[in-house]
Amino acid sequence: xxxxxxxxxxxxxxxxxxxxxxxxxxxxxxxxxxxxxxxxxxxxxxxxxxxxxxxxxxxxxxxxxxxxxxxxxxxxxxxxxxxxxxxxxxxxxxxxxxxxxxxxxxxxxxxxxxxxxxxxxxxxxxxxxxxxxxxxxxxxxxxxxxxxxxxxxxxxxxxxxxxxxxxxxxxxxxxxxxxxxxxxxxxxxxxxxxxxxxxxxxxxxxxxxxxxxxxxxxxxxxxxxx
Numbered sequence: 001x002x003x004x005x006x007x008x009x010x011x012x013x014x015x016x017x018x019x020x021x022x023x024x025x026x027x028x029x030x031x032x033x034x035x036x037x038x039x040x041x042x043x044x045x046x047x048x049x050x051x052x053x054x055x056x057x058x059x060x061x062x063x064x065x066x067x068x069x070x071x072x073x074x075x076x077x078x079x080x081x082x083x084x085x086x087x088x089x090x091x092x093x094x095x096x097x098x099x100x101x102x103x104x105x106x107x108x109x110x111x112x113x114x115x116x117x118x119x120x121x122x123x124x125x126x127x128x129x130x131x132x133x134x135x136x137x138x139x140x141x142x143x144x145x146x147x148x149x150x151x152x153x154x155x156x157x158x159x160x161x162x163x164x165x166x167x168x169x170x171x172x173x174x175x176x177x178x179x180x181x182x183x184x185x186x187x188x189x190x191x192x193x194x195x196x197x198x199x200x201x202x203x204x205x206x207x208x209x210x211x212x213x214x215x216x217x218x219x220x221x222x223x224x225x226x
Contacts, residue, residue, distance in 0.1 A: 004035055005037065005070050006036075006037045006039060006070045007037070007039065007071050007072070008040075008065065008069040008072045008073070008086070008090075009024070009027050009038050009039065009040045010072060010073065010074050010075060010083040010086045011024040011027060011040065011042070011075040011076070011083070012078050012080040012082075012083065013042060013080070014081075017046075024040055024043060024075070025043065026103060027040075027103045027106075030103040030104070030106045031073070033106075034106040036106075038073075039066075041061055041062045041065040042058065042062055045058040045061060059082065062086065063085070063086065063089050066090060066093075066095075067089070067093055069095065070095060071095050071096045071097070071098065072087065072097045072098070073097075073098050073100055074086075074087065074097065074099040075100065076100075076101065077099075077101050079099070105195065129197065129204065132201045133202070133204045134208065136201070136205055137208045138208075147212065147213075148176065148180065148209040148213050148216070149176050149212070149213045149216040149217055149220075152176035152177075152209070153173075153175075156175060156178070157173050157174075160172060160173045160174050176213045177210055177213050180206050180207070180209045181206075181210060183202075183206040183209075184203055184206045184210075187200075188203065
């Protein structure tokens, strides 16, 4: 059996039909070259059905095909009304959804089935990386942890101890703000070698943690001085 994931490619069609169909075919080729078994039934619909009188028939066909796929890829930055139906159908039947801004990313990302596992973990496709980062550092998850000032201060002591052993001279504790910056650096390094959503979420998340550290340090300083 083929190990290519069978993915449904959702693409805008209305408007400039000829241009959109041509672009959808390019997405299909890019997905094939990236190791997928792409499905785009609307390309077949376009050759046998008429718009707008056969639109409902085409939608019914497309959604029936989607039910047999392993995942849904929304092609490009625009989610058309038809793509919204496909996205809702995918969520109803419990298959993962991924939005990819440019078909070039299909070849750049190391996708495969890991793509779907990751998307299931990170949640809704229409949540931006900044929204997810804000949710992670300010939402329910953050309530389970202490303020980043305390966490990163402890981490800074550990970093200093490791560097002291490596360099052979005493390294002072690394302030929490700089620990946050070091973690941003880790994410930049990873992203430069492998484009991945986790990096683009965690990067701004650590910037947000640095801001929380600064604000909490100022708050505590003010309380101590009062």
